[in-house]
């Protein structure tokens with residue numbers, strides 16, 4: 384495993400940040416999770432664009448230009464040597480005072496971890512997983528825009544804890560109006576009435592990179608698709624449902640709140656898109 388912190392490589396045991404870093408003290412920072420397939424970083428441009436947008440939204444200046452950061456990421460992947468990997472790229476506000484004021488943090492820190500990928504068991508892809516609807520609502524845009532991929536994941540984490548306690552791998556978060564937003568770390572899609580549907584950023588879905596790839600693949604395959612406002616009714620009556628995310632890739636969902644989705648097995652559209660996705664990531 385290779386870890387790069389502010390210009391220096393170190394191993395897992397030596398990798399350290401200050402206890403005064405506001406990323407730790409306040410969750411003040413932004414991040415990306417990125418995949419490496421066959422030695423190539425998947426959709427790096429899109430991930431970097433989202434990272435710089437998130438940073439801009441919280442007035443955090445990333446101390447490397449996008450091209451330099453791109454080269455740093457690809458350099459770390461080469462140094463790591465593994466053809467398939469997971470990258471965690473984090474930019475924190477850096478070291479400051481114990482007070483929250485970001486103005487007292489002169490230099491943001493960049494942390495780049497290239498690690499092994501921990502796959503979900505293949506059984507999950509074959510059988511689908513069960514979801515529950517969280518009792519918590521997705522953070523309101525009146526508080527902050529969830530398009531900011533920040534280190535503040537407490538909303539997601541509390542929903543994940545609730546899911547864990549209920550024996551589910553993931554939870555659906557509704558937004559303040561009761562419409563489906565997304566899951567704790569994944570976007571959600573349904574196949575219903577001959578159209579592939581997924582909530583939009585207007586309903587507090589993160590503009591996921593995997594989500595965008597799936598929409599592209601669906602377009603190329605001629606599948607009708609739409610960003611749509613969805614309710615629990617739409618989930619419960621869907622013919623198929625799946626999640627997308629950098630870690631999960633495309634995960635079939637066969638149960639929500641104890642109700643069987645479709646016929647209770649990953650449906651043909653889900654399986655087709657999963658196949659197209661796996662081809663896409665291996666393309667030279």
Ligand code: PMP
Nearest residue numbers: 568569570589591592593628629
């Ligand atoms: N929603 C949330 C809340 C996430 O944290 C993530 C990624 N971890 C996603 C959706 C999926 O986004 P992506 O496909 O870019 O990984």
